[in-house]
Amino acid sequence: xxxxxxxxxxxxxxxxxxxxxxxxxxxxxxxxxxxxxxxxxxxxxxxxxxxxxxxxxxxxxxxxxxxxxxxxxxxxxxxxxxxxxxxxxxxxxxxxxxx
Numbered sequence: 798x799x800x801x802x803x804x805x806x807x808x809x810x811x812x813x814x815x816x817x818x819x820x821x822x823x824x825x826x827x828x829x830x831x832x833x834x835x836x837x838x839x840x841x842x843x844x845x846x847x848x849x850x851x852x853x854x855x856x857x858x859x860x861x862x863x864x865x866x867x868x869x870x871x872x873x874x875x876x877x878x879x880x881x882x883x884x885x886x887x888x889x890x891x892x893x894x895x896x
Contacts, residue, residue: 803853810854810867814844817866832894839886843869843879850875 818840825833847854847869858865869879 806856807854809856810869811844811848813856813858813865814847814854814867814869815841818844830894832890832892834890835893836886836890839882839890842882842886846875846879846882 818837821833821837821840823837825831825835825837844867850872852869852872852875854867854869856865856867869876
């Protein structure tokens, strides 16, 4: 039973992680801000890398505010790849938002 709960939490974590990326893309499209779109794509790419690597995901959220996402625990190589994607996406997105 414990493995089924972990599987459900992992699936929910992947869904919420992807939802965070899609939300950033939608907000960027609505506000005509390419920076948010780049950040959203980086989040989606990191979720894909984590999924391919077989990472376990646990959902994260807050009832007090509109905060949602997931924490992924991938193998070491996938963790570094996902971190690299997120860092590059955040830097490029931040530069585009600052312009």
